[in-house]
Amino acid sequence: MTQVGPPQFDPIPIGEIAKPPFVKLPDPSTMFARRSQRLRSLADKHELRAYLTFVSDLSNVQHRVQSKLPLPEPSSAAETARSREFNMPPLDRSRFTRDPAFDALWQGLLAMAGHIAMPDSARLALDAVKTSDPAAQAAMIAAVLDGTIPAATPAEHAFVAAVAQVHFCRLAAQLDAETLRPVGDGVCPVCGSAPVCSLVVGWSGAENTRFCACSLCGTLWNYPRIKCARCGSNDTIAYQEIAAGSAAAAVKAETCGSCGHYVKILHQHANRSLDPVADDIATLALDLLLRESEFRRGGVNPFLLGY
Ligand SMILES: [Zn+2]
Ligand SMILES: [Zn+2]
Secondary structure (H helix, E strand, O other): OOOOOOOOOOOOOOOOOOOOOOEEOOOOOOHHHHHHHHHHHHHOOOOOHHHHHHHHHHHHHHHHHHHHOOOOOOOOHHHHHHHHHOOOOOOOHHHOOOOHHHHHHHHHHHHHHOOOOOOHHHHHHHHHHHOOOHHHHHHHHHHHHOOOOOOOOHHHHHHHHHHHHHHHHHHHOOOOHHHOOOOOOOOOOOOOOOEEEEEEOOOOOOOOOEEEEEOOOOOEEEOOOOOOOOOOOOOOEEEEOOOOOOHHHHEEEEEEOOOOEEEEEEEOOOOOOOOHHHHHHHOHHHHHHHHOOOOEEOOOOOOOOOO
């Protein structure tokens, strides 16, 4: 038997030791296309097959609509400097104003969505959004941006959220990741929104570190393991899953006894195709399980309203 000594590594110069980046900005040219593919593969043999296929088609529209759009107006240097001075995210949702790029996106996405197969109730909702007046549109956009979507009209707001996600993703992609800083626990450092869920990643140089995924702009931000992605407490964190060893076990619910919420955690290092929005929807059974507990859902997903 051959004796094998300890593995030899090249010395790593101090200062070059790999560490996870604080943020990974979204790439609008791939994010929605990958999500659409993931949803389509999840739909196969899934009890939510029709719905997953619909969201896959809508994600595909989010991807394709961008090809003919002008770029959204970026924040001015003065606004960016000001938000940094006050420890605020650079994309201020509360001061959102429509620009020509947003209007073109709104028109284009809603028109393309009309070609997707969907139930009559969803088509009625799409038509209601298309024919709404500017004041009603502004109210729906505001509800999506500040996370106060009324429970009575989830389908209308899902279409509006599809528009808002593309717009904010394209704005986020224009930022310089090096200038971004944490702005608070459970808050996207780019746009201030809540996470949809978190991911343990397998990226080279960042293996087994965790990132929260923004529910609006798609930014991923580095976040400690075993810490509530909603309130930041690490006192009473526990994990729940549906069936250990099954494919669904790659997604767990991280429960927090301090704030009483749970946010899903995706073990993406084990399966790179896991997508925060797609796999959140496909693991609705985990939400139904948690519904029987004292914990409430903490992740935000405009396509999982009224579950
Ligand atoms: Zn964000
Ligand atoms: Zn918490």
